[in-house]
Amino acid sequence: MTPKRLNFITGNANKLREVEAILGDLVDLRSQSLDLVEVQGTIDDISVDKCRRAAELVKGPVLVEDTCLCFNALKGLPGPYVKWFLHDIGLEGEVHFAAAKDALADEPEGLNNLLAAYDDKTAQAVCTFAYSEGPGSEPKIFQGRTDVRVSHYLLVVGQILTYVKGKIVPARGPSRFGWDPIFEYEGRTYAEMTALEKNKISHRSKALEKLKAWLKGDA
Numbered sequence: 001m002t003p004k005r006l007n008f009i010t011g012n013a014n015k016l017r018e019v020e021a022i023l024g025d026l027v028d029l030r031s032q033s034l035d036l037v038e039v040q041g042t043i044d045d046i047s048v049d050k051c052r053r054a055a056e057l058v059k060g061p062v063l064v065e066d067t068c069l070c071f072n073a074l075k076g077l078p079g080p081y082v083k084w085f086l087h088d089i090g091l092e093g094e095v096h097f098a099a100a101k102d103a104l105a106d107e108p109e110g111l112n113n114l115l116a117a118y119d120d121k122t123a124q125a126v127c128t129f130a131y132s133e134g135p136g137s138e139p140k141i142f143q144g145r146t147d148v149r150v151s152h153y154l155l156v157v158g159q160i161l162t163y164v165k166g167k168i169v170p171a172r173g174p175s176r177f178g179w180d181p182i183f184e185y186e187g188r189t190y191a192e193m194t195a196l197e198k199n200k201i202s203h204r205s206k207a208l209e210k211l212k213a214w215l216k217g218d219a
């Protein structure tokens with residue numbers, strides 16, 4: 001038996017108007033606005049969830065990491081979804097996103113294309129490690145960002161300035177690792193740096209500094 005009455009939970013009048021128009025007299029459409037939790041997840045949530053799942057699976061302590069590439073013009077996107085634009089994605093991603101991947105065969109240029117309509121090419125790389133002692137144990141987060149905004153208070157002008165260091169550029173340097181060739185940091189792409197140079201300034205090294213401090217008992 002299909003229902004004769006539907007209670008459409010939404011806070012969006014436009015959605016409601018369209019649903020009403022489409023369903024017509026088919027059902028008695030009621031509507032109610034409720035503030036519902038919508039799981040989408042911040043960068044931290046993603047690593048925490050990844051960590052919880054890993055701990056459940058291995059039934060012991062785990063460390064996981066999730067890397068995001070956030071375009072400022074796109075308000076942080078693609079962020080955690082950057083993996084869908086690259087070839088080295090996991091098996092699950094391969095299956096579900098095969099079509100999207102083919103369309104972006106010239107990776108990581110597909111990522112550049114996302115910014116084609118914007119003048120602002122600035123970006124931040126964010127690395128989030130999460131450690132859990134095991135199932136049921138709350139993960140601890142260690143996060144590093146390339147784009148540490150430095151604020152300066154100038155006495156003369158009385159102005160706060162911020163500097164953004166990361167930028168998305170046409171690929172330069174060997175493609176060894178994901179989006180390294182298109183992420184420029186202080187004039188050079190990650191791919192143009194030696195491993196040592198990248199590891200001195202990278203988002204990952206900044207996160208690992210925090211992890212190291214915690215391991216040493218300093219944080």
Ligand SMILES: O=c1nc[nH]c2c1ncn2[C@H]1C[C@H](O)[C@@H](COP(=O)(O)OP(=O)(O)OP(=O)(O)O)O1
Nearest residue numbers: 065066067068082083086088089090177178179180
């Ligand atoms: O320093 C980096 N320089 C360039 N590319 C990078 C970097 N770090 C991660 N990446 C890529 C890998 C993956 O396409 C996506 C993050 O996704 P992310 O889920 O964190 O990595 P993953 O799936 O390869 O490994 P994991 O098994 O730890 O989830 O950005």
Ligand SMILES: [Mg+2]
Nearest residue numbers: 066083089090
């Ligand atoms: Mg992954």
